[in-house]
Amino acid sequence: MRPFIHRLASRLGISGNVRNSRRGVEVQLHGTGAALEQFYHSLRQEPPPAAAIDSFDWQWQIRDPRQSPPAPGFFIDSSSIGGADQGQSTCPAPLPDLALCDNCRDEFNDPANRRYQYPFISCCDCGPRWSMITALPYDRSRTTMSRFPLCRQCQREYDDPDDRRFHAESIACPECGPQLNYVAAQSPNSAAGLASNSPPPLEQAVAALRAGQIIAVQGIGGFHLMVRAADLSAVQRLRIRKQRPHKPLAVMFGGLAQVAGWCELSDQERSWLTHPAAPIVLLKKLAGCDPRQIIAPANDHLGALLGYTPLHQRLLDGLGEPLVATSANRSGEPIETHPQQAMTRLAGIADGWLFHDRSIVHAQEDSVIRVGGHDQLPPQILRLGRGLAPLRLPLPEGPPVDPIIALGGHLKCAPALATGSQLVVTAPIDDLSSQAAVERFADSVADLRQRFAGGAEARMLVTDLHPEYATTLWAGQQVSKWAGLQPPVLQQVQHHHAHVAAVMVEHGLQGSVCGLAWDGSGLGSDGDLWGGEALVCDLQHSRRRVTLRRFPLPGGEAALREPAQILWGLLQRQLVGGQISDAEMLQLTGLSSEKHQLLLQMVKRGVNCPWSTSTGRLFDGVAALLRLVDSCSFEGQAALALQQQAESAHNSGEQAGVVAFMAEQAEMERSSASPAGGLQVIDWWPLLAGLISAVRQHEQSQPLALGFHHALADIALRMATICGQSRVVLAGGCFQNRLLLKLVSERLQRAGFEPYYPQRLPANDGVLAVGQLAVARVGMYGANTKQPLAQPAFLEQEL
Template sequence: MTAEGPGRIRIRVEGLVQGVGFRPFVSGLAGLHALAGFVGNDPRGVFIEAQGEPSALRAFVAELERRAPPSALVESVTVADAEPVAESGFRIVASRGEGARQVCVPPDAAPCDACAAEIADPGARRHGYAFTNCTDCGPRFTIVTDLPYDRPNTTMAPFAMCDRCSREYRDPGDRRFHAQPVCCPACGPSLRLLDADGRPQPGDPVGVAALWLARGRILAVKGVGGYHLAAVAGDERAVGALRARKRREGKPFAVLAADLAAARELVLLTSAAERVLSGPRRPVVLLPRRGGAPVAEAVAPGNRELGVMLPATPLHHLLAVRLGRPAVLTSGNRSDEPIAHRDDDALDRLSGIADGFLVHDRRIHVRADDSVVRLFRGRELPVRRSRGYVPAPVTLRRPPSRHVLACGGELKNTFCLVKGRHAVLSQHIGDLEGYETLRSYAEGIGQLSRLFGVRPRLVAHDLHPEYLSTKYASGLDDVELVGVQHHHAHIASCLADNGEEGPVIGVALDGLGLGSDGTLWGGELLVADLRGFERAGHLEALPMPGGAAAVRQPWRMGVSYLDAIYGDAPPDLPFVRRHRDRWAAVAALARTGTNAPLTSSAGRLFDAVAAIAGLRDRVLFEGQAAIELEQFAEPGERAAYPAALSGGPELVVSGTDLVRGAVEDLLAGVRTPLVAARFHNGLARVLLRAVLALSERTGLREVALSGGVFQNVVLLERMEAGLREAGLRVLLHSRVPPNDGGLSLGQAAVAAALDHAG
């Protein structure tokens, strides 16, 4: 570009720049600077040619990134000179389909304020319309069938725009300028209300659906990523019926509130919670339950928290407003099945659960459950990463030379694809324990691979040979397999989440994972980077009497710990008396090692304490006993049970000392909330001592905390505060879950680092 006269430049913008209003933004910016030229989409991102005065071109390029739309993520802007041509005006041109795919697809976004106001305005032509959207909001990932992101490559393709929508779409001054899902009641999708047998019902679908809910019925509601099951949250009978029909005994339900004012009647809100609840992603947020919250006890039995969400679509907004009270909103499936997203499948699978169906005729291409987060020090701590977050990429520091597929674990499964620097985690798949979920897993890998043009040649997987994800990897042809140890993957996931490479001291606490020595790990201290790790310490290993049965029945771990401490003279606790008839047999399994593998699992230690304290002998879902132990912990208690830390090449943390402290307090009549708190505090303190010892030994000053146990904010707060006070830098999860839902990112980061180095 010369300093004399008008110049012309070619610009390439890559990143999350399609489906976020980027082309309209470029067009408007070009007009502001009196530039001629054009902008368009292609599989790599956005291409631009701009012509004008050199100073205006420089300002234009500088503002492309600085003033980009809020949902955009500009990763690179490259500029090259071009020869000026005779041209006037700036236009958006047809997309190009050729070239290697590099583009990122945006997640679905909840209704923006402007669209919400339009829906509520009786004078607007989209008043009460359930599919209102613009360049700033609406469905994206769940409707995209191909790239580039244009209407013909979405499930909106069958809906031809009417003249009025078409004018908005072509008007650079309209907020619907090049909004691909734009529609209205005259040309877009429409709603229907069906009875339990699939027969259409007369009347306003939303109004009648709200009336049915108010009368105690259960409805299946089609969202953007799949079906929900809904019932009035304050109706004990309806919520109980939903539990029974869905076969979901104890796991809490999420609650839909119409707006922040309604949410404040349910939970205690901070400014950070309000920001996350009302933001475009609209996850379920786990928050402290307000006393007297108008919800049935069956919504979240015995839980001090409620999972609350605001409407993620105009349809949910309309239904919540018409209902005028909170509603349970849970995934449209039976327990352990994937969420239903196809209409015929929903009518088949949900007909025995729902009394009616509120449906629409826009196809869902990609199923996606609701996301779930907790808040820690004002930041999001993901529990389940799915709708609203996927497929926003995580950028890796060192790109692999080949495309990578990371297959994830067995529970809370996600998979991850890597192309260049982009690591794209899938939506939540679920536990790979049945045919339907495995089919959903394979279908999802195929969909995402095609969408992003990924042909995996390097496939990372867990070391456990019986995981279905490992078996899937082993069945692939023409790929190189990389086994990644479970807890190394957790720490690598935390590193990638923070854009780090290590080395760090990693604390990985979870339920179970196969160790590199063939035993079951779960309470690990690692010195690790992305390429490898050393096991530097762990919780002491105890037997799991009955193997997998001990996971479902935490009382077995209570027997194992008490037998290790007291032998043939267990303490006279209600827990011991309750299981006296089976005590000798289970203790014998632990002593002989018959069907009783050793484990260093932190999750099993939590199980033992929960059972001994009388909270839970059997679990109805994974992690239930540990969750309840956290829920019972007295918030202000600071006393802690002492625990030994033995030295040697590998440090060993005494879990039996922590259990002994809990037993002595229980025998002395100390209340369970204090016992729970002192256990948390004791575990945090002994782990802190272990980390400080390793820091002194290695010179490392960074610590990564990962694994499902670190969803426990009581333990996390104690650990994080102690480490910071000791002057160490602490890496936590904020973009992917610390549980096994983030495992695939760690596997991918390890494989990418090894491939880059190779």
């Protein structure tokens, strides 16, 4: 931004200076009114390609003619790191990493250019940023590039206002910048890439990939494990070694032409693939692009991304074919970022390591998005990662806040910090079940304080209600060992209230809403695992107005790997009531008689058998009923299989007869809703009974899966009607299902409701910390909403 401002001001004949500070970019301008107006409008309307301007804070002054005129010229001043900045009312702007730009790509491919084929070429418009920042404000001296002194030519470019690399902090060349190295698994302690008689590191990596080996490649935010996408035996070997039997793998392509040979491509999908964030984009596969369904099993979509670093581009150009590119980590652990640790922890998985000497400060996995075909929905962020994170959002109206840190949940854990009038959320850590992941999480929290709050201690730590989440345990430990004068306040926010609040923050909603919070599970205030809820809430209060009928979940978390066990829990009441016999239970679930008896005892004794109202678990049970999955090796596998079946039917136009069938079931469901102490319960059993009847008549699974989605959309409309709020927030991981989101949104709009759902944020637990911050902030400083929470009659009675 500073070089752009320098060039714009100089072109308009404006004098002054620009600098980075902890608040953002500060500019002092001296010029005529017309020139200043032109500067303002040019900056607002034509900012740099990768710039994101959140807000302007302008102060206009008329110079006293008796004062000395300002010094001529425009300058980039040294950044401010203290002083008045310590009382800042906003957190500093995050600087996401950017993909290789077209100008650098041209130089990279130009044999006459001094950076020809240099794997670390960059400029002001591309290259690493957040991943290499050690402190803010953003200057080379506060990045991991500080250990690479600039050569004479790079220094001249860095100092030249007319050069594209003017104040480009990642600037480097083969003479003064980072270098590559390659180590093969046979010689883990040798630096083979530096040996005088060895081929260059990149040539060794290309040769290893051609030979079918698995190579760990260091990128911007961490390592990828890579194999040739066309080498199916190598892909299968990667799955076995990484213990990832079914979860889809992403494929990295050398250009759009390669992508078009594998997948369907819309203009919007092309635009996202070439976006500076360079996310993984879920694309519809072409027939035959995934032989034997090894890359993305039982899935008609493929995660595709373009090589976004010059190092990736050299690999892809050297091979001339796409590469499978998946996060380099052992199952349940975070992505590897340090070469030595990667060689230790990935031993037995990788056959070689291609790495460099520019350290990674902030680990980040690739962002993932899905762009709709003809569903008229905006793109969905499925993972907020490299290129899109950290993300800064304005807080709802209210007084500036001292630092508050929210810790999120246990899966997709993305801590967030609020300070002043804004919040910033980080990239997620997928699972906090390992010690390595908890350590990465703790580093992320400490980093939030240092980078965005100037090291100030948090006044409050906010967690989920669940006492066994790693985040909840960690927060308690911090307070118990606190050595300062005043430990932070611990605040807990209910899981689904946080989900709804996050969407409210993203859309700037104030006052009361109906929040449909549908996900896999989150601890409710009654001790059940909620997940099929309709809340009437604002950013301060939340009331559970409607829920799905509860059912036992024998085995607890272990049941998530066995969808048939979840189906058993859904059928349990009918078994006890005599509507289903033991033999029918065994036939429908496919479970053994021994397992059946064990589950009966678990429910009877209440041993490891929580009760659930989860829509996500309903998806799992129906997937088991339709025999779509036997067991799950990754989160959401059964629900994804059901979604795939439904989308196939929907896209082929099979819905008319199914909708009529399911509408009848939906009417039965409506009549079964009953008040229970102010809380209405919607019984899903008529829907499941109809599906069971269809399965017994050997109906095809695709129209049944579609009918299930339509029935859920009817339930959503019923919930919204009961809540009686005009604005309906769709929150929780179930709304990552694009078909469900489309059906629910359409029904709500036709009925006169205003649906809101995540767009800049994911729908999954990666948003929990955002919602936790919003709720805790209002609780700390009091509500300041334009509309008071509307209290329907049933709430007044409860209160």
